[in-house]
């Protein structure tokens with residue numbers, strides 16, 4: 013009897029995991045929102061985010077990244093302008109959509125810091141490759 017129950021539980025468990033995985037695949041947006049909420053709640057920084065807010069943002073931003081204005085694909089990120097780790101809230105006023113690249117580069121920067129960084133790059137102040145430490149070794153002893 014016991015063995016039967018154990019077997020049933022195992023089978024049941026894998027069914028649940030199967031269901032969870034397929035749900036995650038079908039609902040990447042909801043999963044993102046769910047993950048963000050959980051993270052914010054853990055940090056006690058839960059603000060007001062209406063259901064389906066990222067979809068409203070998507071329309072508002074015309075499907076483009078908030079930072080680089082590249083067209084967003086399905087791997088876009090919900091970005092906290094002021095990161096949670098810097099005391100930002102998970103709140104509609106602090107959220108935007110960004111491409112994965114910008115979100116990863118932005119990391120712990122605030123919106124302001126990141127925009128400054130991007131603008132700095134666009135002004136073309138990069139120095140042309142300077143030759144550093146090219147020593148001519150002419151005093152070799154024989």
Ligand SMILES: [Zn+2]
Pocket residue numbers: 077078079080081082110111112113114115
């Ligand atoms: Zn971007």
